[in-house]
Amino acid sequence: MAAVDSFYLLYREIARSCNCYMEALALVGAWYTARKSITVVCDFYSLVRLHFIPRLVSRADLIKQYGRWAVVSGATDGIGRAYAEELASRGLNIVLISRNQEKLQMVAKDIADTYKVETDIIVADFSSGREIYDPIREALKDKDIGILVNNVAVFYPYPQYFTQVSEDKLWDIINVNIAAASLMVHIVLPGMVERKKGAVVTISSGSCCKPTPQLAAFSASKAYLDHFSRALQYEYASKGIFVQSLIPFYVATNMTTPGSFLHKCPWLVPSPKVYAHHAVSTLGISKRTTGYWSHSIQVLLRDFTLTLFVSLELEPFERVAPRRSIQFLFAQYMPEWLWVWGANILNRSLRKEALSCKA
Numbered sequence: 001m002a003a004v005d006s007f008y009l010l011y012r013e014i015a016r017s018c019n020c021y022m023e024a025l026a027l028v029g030a031w032y033t034a035r036k037s038i039t040v041v042c043d044f045y046s047l048v049r050l051h052f053i054p055r056l057v058s059r060a061d062l063i064k065q066y067g068r069w070a071v072v073s074g075a076t077d078g079i080g081r082a083y084a085e086e087l088a089s090r091g092l093n094i095v096l097i098s099r100n101q102e103k104l105q106m107v108a109k110d111i112a113d114t115y116k117v118e119t120d121i122i123v124a125d126f127s128s129g130r131e132i133y134d135p136i137r138e139a140l141k142d143k144d145i146g147i148l149v150n151n152v153a154v155f156y157p158y159p160q161y162f163t164q165v166s167e168d169k170l171w172d173i174i175n176v177n178i179a180a181a182s183l184m185v186h187i188v189l190p191g192m193v194e195r196k197k198g199a200v201v202t203i204s205s206g207s208c209c210k211p212t213p214q215l216a217a218f219s220a221s222k223a224y225l226d227h228f229s230r231a232l233q234y235e236y237a238s239k240g241i242f243v244q245s246l247i248p249f250y251v252a253t254n255m256t257t258p259g260s261f262l263h264k265c266p267w268l269v270p271s272p273k274v275y276a277h278h279a280v281s282t283l284g285i286s287k288r289t290t291g292y293w294s295h296s297i298q299v300l301l302r303d304f305t306l307t308l309f310v311s312l313e314l315e316p317f318e319r320v321a322p323r324r325s326i327q328f329l330f331a332q333y334m335p336e337w338l339w340v341w342g343a344n345i346l347n348r349s350l351r352k353e354a355l356s357c358k359a
């Protein structure tokens with residue numbers, strides 16, 4: 001065996017024989033970095049194009065584009081109410097659906113007085129099952145519904161392990177989060193197809209893109225909505241219908257426990273009014289979006305950071321464009337273990353906070 005008497009000589013010999021491999025590796029690295037950099041630049045461009053440019057140019061005429069009436073489920077509070085108000089501010093008449101008649105009347109009057117549009121209300125509890133849909137169909141039959149907003153949903157009182165969630169709550173999640181959107185689309189879509197125009201907006205949630213522990217049934221129900229919307233878009237785009245899967249992160253509503261630390265960062269957790277204003281401006285532009293620029297930046301930053309640390313080669317994500325949309329990059333980029341780890345930490349602290357508020 002040859003003795004090695006100089007480390008430097010050995011290193012030089014190895015370096016010389018590996019030179020071509022090093023160069024090949026350097027080329028692969030340069031190609032990867034260039035590709036990722038271009039992707040990040042394109043994403044920022046897409047973000048500006050989706051969230052800022054539509055707000056600078058004149059607002060789209062939603063009545064001409066889709067029709068005179070909009071239906072919003074879960075319209076008396078939070079995102080649903082804000083979305084209804086935003087549509088009304090653009091001249092659309094609104095049908096509001098929720099459980100509480102007095103609240104519905106109050107919100108309907110408020111919207112009609114403020115925006116000088118017609119409003120109508122339907123009292124329905126989506127957790128009741130199938131019998132509510134015939135009266136809804138009947139109430140909507142003489143209206144040309146241009147936009148359907150599937151907003152209603154129920155959430156856990158706070159993040160919980162599956163066996164701690166009551167049977168009633170699980171049944172509500174299925175009836176309200178899954179069945180309501182499916183059957184509402186079934187009611188209004190035939191009219192839209194006949195008129196060859198219309199938009200269906202279904203509000204999913206950031207928890208839909210990966211299995212989310214401590215929100216198992218909720219996140220699964222939102223994944224259903226996301227897949228449902230995307231499949232509908234493929235089925236009905238050619239018939240003049242625009243289907244959007246709206247995927248918000250946290251928004252400061254009753255669902256996110258008022259007083260929680262989440263309500264203290266408006267930049268990351270916008271008010272429903274701010275959120276709806278941005279989300280409506282993406283209507284007709286992106287078929288799958290978070291709906292809010294800072295939610296998209298959160299996604300982009302996560303993606304950028306991960307690009308630096310995680311050398312995963314995955315499929316390129318979709319971009320914001322009339323044909324393809326950008327959001328939920330992390331669905332493709334974030335490793336599941338990282339998502340689950342983050343979700344566990346966040347949900348544990350939210351549960352702790354909710355329980356200490358209760359005590």
Ligand SMILES: NC(=O)c1ccc[n+]([C@@H]2O[C@H](COP(=O)([O-])OP(=O)(O)OC[C@H]3O[C@@H](n4cnc5c(N)ncnc54)[C@H](OP(=O)(O)O)[C@@H]3O)[C@@H](O)[C@H]2O)c1
Nearest residue numbers: 074076077078079098099100125126153205250251253255
């Ligand atoms: N807030 C967030 O951080 C967040 C994040 C991601 C996704 N989202 C999604 O955004 C949507 C709206 O959430 P939100 O936070 O705005 O909710 P919210 O403030 O709790 O409002 C829920 C609305 O739905 C109605 N509603 C509740 N249960 C109903 C039922 N069984 N039948 C009929 N109406 C019912 C409520 O009115 P009544 O009580 O008067 O019936 C209310 O108008 C949901 O799909 C949610 O999953 C929210």
